[in-house]
Amino acid sequence: MTNSVREIRDADCIFITGSNTAEAHPVISYEVVRAVKKGAHLIIIDPRRIPLVDHATLFLQPHPGTDIYVFLAMMHVIIREGWMDETFIAERTEDYDAFAAILEGYTPERAALASGVPEEKIIQAARWYALGERAHGESIYEEAHGHSTILYAMGITQRSNGTDNVLTLANLSMLCGQIGKPSTGVNPLRGQANVQGACDVGGLVNVLPGYQQVTDDKLREETAKTWEVEQLPCDVGLTIVESTHAALAGEVHAIYVMGENPMMSDPNSNHVEEAFRKLDLLIVQDIFPSETAYLAHVLLPAASSLEKDGTFTNTERRVQRIRKVISPPGEALPDWSIIADIAARVTQKLDRKPGPEAWKYDSASSIFDELTLVTPIYSGMSYDRLQPSGLQWPCPSETHPGTPILHLDTFARGQGKFHAVEARDPAELTDEEYPLTLSTGRVLYHYHSGTMTRRSAPLHWREPRGYAEINRQDAEAIGLKDGFAVIIHSRRGTIRTKTKISEGVPPGTVFLAFHWREAPANRLTQDHTLDPIAKIPEYKISAIRLENPRAR
Amino acid sequence: MSREKLDQIAEKEQARQSQFDKRIHCCISTACLSAGAGRTIQTLRDSMEAAPIGDEVEVVQTGCMGLCSRGPLVRVQEKSGEEVYYADVDSECAEELVAKTVSWDHAKAKQQEISPELQTVRDRLETARKKRSLKKHILSPDLPFFTKQFKVVLRDVGYVDPEKLEDYLAHGGYESLHKVLAEMSPEQVCDEILQSGLRGRGGAGFPTGLKWGFVRREESDVKYVVVNGDEGDPGAYMDRTVMEDNPHQVLEGMMIAAYAVGASHGYFYIRAEYPIAVDRIRGAIRAARRHGILGKSVLGTDFSYNADVRIGAGAFVCGEETALIHSIEGKRGVPRMRPPYPSTSGLWGKPTVINNVETLASVPAIIKNGADWYAQIGTEKSKGTKVFALAGQLTNTGLIEVPMGITLKEIVFEIGGDVPGDAEFKAAQTGGPSGGCIPNTHMDTPVDYESLQELGSIMGSGGLVIIDSTTSMPEFARFFMDFCVDESCGKCVPCRVGTVQIRTLLDKIIEGRGEPEDLDKLDALCKLVRSTSLCGLGQSAPNPVLSTLRFFRQEYEALIPTNA
């Protein structure tokens, strides 16, 4: 997030898209509810009527995959009506003209045609967001215009044009000067406890800790020096999806999986399974024998986040201490100590420099101290400084208070760059054979592949089994009623689950959470067309067909 | 519609009325109806039809004439203005009344052809002429019940037909509204009301002009006027009577208030137990709309105003202004802390004037006759008149309007005609569940806000219940405590739990289980509830107990076993 969670309550206008906030990030939805109760406008753009819509002052329901037309049209209107922030554009941004030129084609009329969202709603949303208008009550901010904030999540990123969507929202915020101030910004809501941190410390194919490009020789050498190794690999690596392809092609022979469950969470499970079976070595290090574990050669028992010390970095870039609350079961160990041990042994065997002793860490904090040396955005941090409520990066020095709001006076790259983005359609469109669109996601009571929540008694009691949310029309078309069994086919595979008739999904769309091993959503999703830049699979849009088993 | 048009209507109606030599007013308000006024007015009408010459006399249905205990009441009004009241007018009496009211000119009568049915009625009238029973129904106009009263609010109640706007106009209706619209600035209206010394008749007695001034000075796009017609005090029905029997008077007062504070919309909040009042007010609103008195450009001026009715649903606490607001907003009728006061943040957070019915009903007269006229009625601090619902053990019970400052003695012994039978007057209870009992030893107390307060009671909305020596004061106090327990909204603990504990103590004492220290405990608890409750209901709930403890302690003590 460019801004902080607790600023949302003071926003004058909140714009949410591609985030089922109340279910996937409940505590952030609390902030939104507060703002609305105080009089803020809440604009929601989502194909589904998500719970938070009950509080929305404006709800736009585009057909799946057409939201970008709405975003572009909003900016078209903003420029047409002169609602943009000219000073901000002039002083803080570049490449405006090329961007503006492209927008001319994206009229509200066109957007309405493509997305099914009425023009007047698009114009209304554009106005409220651009000018930060409130429904009622007083703004706490002095300026002429109120403060508007954008919240988004996987709904727009898990798409073959996910990067375009994100850039578009960035454009929107810069166009209106709704960034670099409190209660504004472009705020991705990260889905997992430490997804932010895992990226920060280099858990990506293209960057070293602190987002230093692996392709940058200078940066690479600095890190190598700190680590006392001669050299570090300079080519961008393979992502998990690419690796499965590579495994099938016989190029990848071993995969070391730590605390993940690709069999459930990666697209086109059948494909993943095929690949994993081909591996010479699959290491699964986890707290439970996950679905992936049953293909592994070796299982290494890890301590859960309740059973070890360390740090998590949350969606607002806040690095916080986690502490050992209870002891790990049996012989389970913290992941870091397992890795350290393996690393020491491999160093030995491959006779790498420096020797095994370099892998002796006595505590999580000693690792953190080393981490801060190679991670500039963390360099001012230490366990002591993280008490009691953490620090938000960048925190470059021991005295730096952390950074609640990014891009205050200048952007990371200097000027904010407008990207001229065109609308693109989803990779897999519906047709006669597969007439419906499947969208995957989460429900309130479960989390991800369900390894944890489905083993929690109260949560299981509340949401014991999976279901596909289907609109009454689509259900009745093939004689399905609420709670009936239903079979879902896609070009990748077939699953069977129960129906939940819901007005929450529009006709033509089916929603299925990916928590349910007995109905694994990712047997249906496609892995052939990823987002070209971010390599994100298009979880949110797959063409499917429903079948009523009783009709067999 | 313009003023001129209204005048024409008024004159037309006056002309129509003046063509009659006599007008027979028959009260059809709730009390008289339940005493059989329905049959009475029917008989009057039939008889008039059958009487030899009908058109010289008009039968008019009117509202309350005051002396409810003697209903059905009928008044015969001569062209000269001379009036005679008749009490307990049943059908028989009604026939005799008609028979003796119409002039029997047989020559004319002969020419009239009438149906056999009517002929039989006429025959009955013929015989009724000879009867001698009418005398005992006559109420002398010299009765203190009439002479001691001074009518401002009730002036036209009992004269105008509540369902005829024309009649109200004929009685000078909406002249005051026109006066303020045509001649006065909002500021002047507020000052005028302030000058008059009019104070809230809902009980607390806050100066109305001041209240209006606050709201007038508030900056806001929308403001509201709310008429508090949630007359919850059991034993009081002044507001109901005014709303039922002269609805336009209340509407006019409300609109003057609206003009004074700059409100564009208003609500009548009327308790559901008053269906007739609801109908009459709704009727008045419709009629006013039809005649351009309500709506866009009132009386052709650029002042626009609209009014609606909201119905309560059985909650005494909704008489409290913040609870009333919540109720109109469709929420639980629970009071909230003040400040902010409704004058700054009322209905939907907008500045709002809330006045009770009687208060607003006094306004047209004040505007018409001027602040000074009103201010010279009543006492130093309590100006004007007050309407009371006189009830309980008394010969004449009913609705009275008296100048402030009149003594209890005058009300009870002169207007009320003393306690019937050989029982003795013991105490007067004012202010209902929020008020207290004033013992016969304080008979000379002048009835005004301050004096009553000093005696631990309040003026209240106007319930005045007379208790005779047969009533036990502790039990009477428990009756009110039951009421408060029932009506507590439950938000704040002193009222929610305190009232229950007060009642528990009262039960204990009344059932003879009391201990000597219980009286002090009761007194202390009452004072705690009074000083810590959130709203007026809770703060005043202990009054009946406190005042009876103060003046009739011996009755409590007598209930406590001596050997305990």
Add this chain to the structure above:
Amino acid sequence: MITLSIDTKTIQVAPDTNVLKAALDNGIHIPHLCYHPELSISGGCRLCLVEVEGQDQPVLSCGLTAAEGMVIQTQSDQLKELRRGVLDLFISDHPLDCVVCDKAGSCTLQEYAYEYGLKDTSYEPTVSSTLFQDDNPFFLRDHQYCILCGRCVRVCDEIVGVHAIDFANRGFETNIATPYDGPMIDSTCVFCGNCVQVCPTAALMPVSRLQRGREWDLDRTLSVCGYCGVGCQIEYATKDDAIIYAQAPEHGAANGSFLCTKGRYGWDFATSPERLKQPMLRRDVAHELGLTEEPWALPETSPLDIRKPNVEQYFVPVDWDTALEFVSSRLSDITESHGPDSIMGLASARCTNEDNYLFQKFMRAVIGTNNIDHCARL
């Protein structure tokens, strides 16, 4: 800023701050039951009365906006008397079974009764509602302990925004109710348990907490939730190395004093019998290494289709050394035979920065590949 004096202490507060908040934020204690810093003002408990210079009657500090030069007294015989009286009424409608009450030690009413020396009520104990509702495994509702402060109703409406409960009936009969007092699951409740968090008494209690020890015997550890990315701080109450219940700290950095259902109640997975407790080698691998007699081959059934997964059927437990030796030698062999880029490491968004840092350092510095990824994209 506005300057006022509370108990002779000069205090500066922002405009529109109420006196109660001003006092509490400055370490001046005024008893209160219905007030909560994150919720709207109710004024129902009548406890936070204070004396304002120039006003003859005490006023509620929660409803009193701090004004320049205001002089406030929070302690006096009169105030003590009034508060004591109100508390006396509270406990006349509340069971005094603190001896066996799970809330004892963290119950605000108990704390105040103690502070004002109320051993017992001086009135006839009369409990208004005895409704007992244990209709879900998250929390239970025991109305006899309810003091109707309304915090639960406000948090449900103003913060969570689902308005599952509200006041029902009125007067002494008032109670907090789902529609028709029905079971929670038939309401709009999302089981976030924030009502439990703000409840000052034992009216709302986590099921997991019942009969699990006295408050003062519990250890408390402040950590961060392991689920979504909001990073809510959670205070875990533990006893004998077991979690008794979880709640938000008073001032969580991102979450303030609130949580969602997963964070508050979804921690019991940690003690699931299915946890991996020791390293394991797949049966065919174990056989290869001569650790097991019978040969074994990985079945064709997809892991997603295994009806009742049983890890023992596929794996045999081994000691750490065997497991790590196997892993490290295999990795070394593959690196040497197929090159570093034939190995891929999948880090985790559920592991700590320290874990992930070491993991990528291992892949890059030891194995020598950038094939390091994690599920940032899902």
Add this chain to the structure above:
Amino acid sequence: MSDTGPSNGKLKKAQEHPSGDDRYVALDRTMKRFHNEKDALLEVLHSAQETFGYLSEELLFYISNHLHVPLSQVYGVATFYHLFTFEPQGKHSCIVCTGTACHVKGSSEIVEEMSAVLNIPVGKTTEDGLFSLSTARCLGCCGLAPVAVINGEIQGKATPETIAGKVGRILADERIAQDQEEAG
């Protein structure tokens, strides 16, 4: 929130009418008159009780859905006001005024007598659904205290005997009517 909330039976019921039961049409009209504004809740509850006689669970759920007021709030409001009732009312009604004036003049005896005659406590309805007995806080006829209202007709200066007599006659007529039905 029903999208995520458990699919409870009430939801379906509420969605199946208004089609069948045309009493809902009247209710819809009231809600329409107030443009389905939340603050019309009290008015809507009034009209609901008028048309249906009492407030059933389905009814409140229906209102909650159409005014977008949380069901818990609708229930909370409905239970706050004493005029709303949650069970069917009797064919005939007897309301005894317990206002101050009536109390002073002995209305409590009338209440006791009626409760004995009908053999039901105040606020209840006889098993055969013929009579409901209730009390009111002042009907504003203090001049005629004590008063009772039987089937909407006010009885002034009432005594236990007069009221019991009236009610007795109504019950007698009902029995005759029943007998005739059984006969014919």
